[in-house]
Amino acid sequence: MNFDIVEIIGLIAGIITSMGFLPQLFKGFKTKKLDDVSYFMPTVLSLGMSIWFVYGFLTNSIAIMTANTFGTICCIGLIVMKKIYS
Amino acid sequence: MNFDIVEIIGLIAGIITSMGFLPQLFKGFKTKKLDDVSYFMPTVLSLGMSIWFVYGFLTNSIAIMTANTFGTICCIGLIVMKKIYS
Numbered sequence: 001m002n003f004d005i006v007e008i009i010g011l012i013a014g015i016i017t018s019m020g021f022l023p024q025l026f027k028g029f030k031t032k033k034l035d036d037v038s039y040f041m042p043t044v045l046s047l048g049m050s051i052w053f054v055y056g057f058l059t060n061s062i063a064i065m066t067a068n069t070f071g072t073i074c075c076i077g078l079i080v081m082k083k084i085y086s
Numbered sequence: 087m088n089f090d091i092v093e094i095i096g097l098i099a100g101i102i103t104s105m106g107f108l109p110q111l112f113k114g115f116k117t118k119k120l121d122d123v124s125y126f127m128p129t130v131l132s133l134g135m136s137i138w139f140v141y142g143f144l145t146n147s148i149a150i151m152t153a154n155t156f157g158t159i160c161c162i163g164l165i166v167m168k169k170i171y172s
Binding site: 010021026031041047052055 | 128
């Protein structure tokens, strides 16, 4: 595990992409409407991000593991929220 | 550049996460409605994925560069589509 400049860039990228799903979750929570959001998007993304997690594990990248764990949780949250509101 | 098993896992993850935005684009194109989709989600994600691209470049990972280029294009497409349909 190395916390060099490259890993810091990865962490910044990870924090930003992780936060990317939060506005959608907040919007959904506020409007209680997620009809226009596709079920497939968070489903496919959470599958992909789980594999990114494996990639991060194999390449020993904390940034990739952290970002994709948080992203997967947000996507699952979006699926559950859409299910509840529909 | 190394195309070993780790990079192949990364490529698979990249292909899946890249495809993740396509169902949302198709749904938006079909229904011509993206009201429930937050502007912030694709905006923040494309910013984050641009930084992931830099990370992929610095770590010499074709998988990360490819996935995030395609993902960024999809997110920009989503922003443009929402702008047109609203």
